[in-house]
Amino acid sequence: MKAFKLFAVLFGFGMAFAGAISAAPVDAWFDKANALYEQQNYDSAAVYYDKIISAGTNNHAVFFNLGNTYFRLKKIGLAMLFFEKALKLAPNDPDIIGNIKYAQASIVDRIPTPDNSFVEAALMRLHHLFSLTTQLWVIFALLLALGIFFCLGLFASPNVRLWIIYLSSMVIIILTGFAVSAGIKIYAHEKVPYAIVLSSSVEAKNQPNGNKVLFTVHEGTKFRIRKQVGDWSLVSLPTGVSGWVPTSSCGSI
Numbered sequence: 001m002k003a004f005k006l007f008a009v010l011f012g013f014g015m016a017f018a019g020a021i022s023a024a025p026v027d028a029w030f031d032k033a034n035a036l037y038e039q040q041n042y043d044s045a046a047v048y049y050d051k052i053i054s055a056g057t058n059n060h061a062v063f064f065n066l067g068n069t070y071f072r073l074k075k076i077g078l079a080m081l082f083f084e085k086a087l088k089l090a091p092n093d094p095d096i097i098g099n100i101k102y103a104q105a106s107i108v109d110r111i112p113t114p115d116n117s118f119v120e121a122a123l124m125r126l127h128h129l130f131s132l133t134t135q136l137w138v139i140f141a142l143l144l145a146l147g148i149f150f151c152l153g154l155f156a157s158p159n160v161r162l163w164i165i166y167l168s169s170m171v172i173i174i175l176t177g178f179a180v181s182a183g184i185k186i187y188a189h190e191k192v193p194y195a196i197v198l199s200s201s202v203e204a205k206n207q208p209n210g211n212k213v214l215f216t217v218h219e220g221t222k223f224r225i226r227k228q229v230g231d232w233s234l235v236s237l238p239t240g241v242s243g244w245v246p247t248s249s250c251g252s253i
């Protein structure tokens with residue numbers, strides 16, 4: 001398991017966090033938290049990482065380090081929550097992915113994922129091959145290439161124009177694939193909320209304050225939030241089973 005990321009907080013994690021930096025010594029807190037972690041003073045390290053987040057900083061290195069800190073404190077639910085928050089900001093980071101897999105071994109629940117066909121598995125692998133940022137840059141480059149092809153086609157000879165049409169068709173096919181994949185990622189990021197169980201165990205009911213228990217999940221388990229009504233959330237597991245749990249029992253990613 002990767003210990004933690006010693007990222008220099010250059011320019012206060014970037015200009016995006018300038019407002020938070022001006023109100024709080026985030027750089028100093030980050031260095032202090034890392035030093036406390038190295039000294040195995042995990043409770044105090046967690047306090048400083050939490051202060052950074054409370055100051056408005058949204059950085060995958062901070063989330064990652066806090067996840068490691070909670071894992072050392074044997075708080076698997078909070079560890080998974082902050083690992084997932086870090087992964088949301090840096091979906092291709094191998095350290096984050098590796099630590100999530102390592103931490104999953106400590107979770108009581110072993111929820112099987114639905115089997116995918118070879119084609120579905122291949123498409124999912126391609127979908128996750130590039131980050132959303134990379135895909136958006138590729139889409140921009142492909143659109144630029146189409147614009148250049150269009151301009152060239154206005155002045156090209158008939159034979160050359162046929163080649164331009166052929167190349168443009170290939171670019172459009174590739175562009176469509178990248179656009180669909182990026183659209184799915186944006187929708188999942190913005191519209192599909194997930195949460196991590198923070199309580200030692202939670203019973204999912206048939207309705208808010210219901211009497212019938214549909215299933216039980218334990219600390220660290222990840223599920224999708226379908227709906228929230230008052231203090232209750234309708235959640236679903238990868239198997240498709242759904243039930244109502246107290247919103248306070250889970251942390252939103």
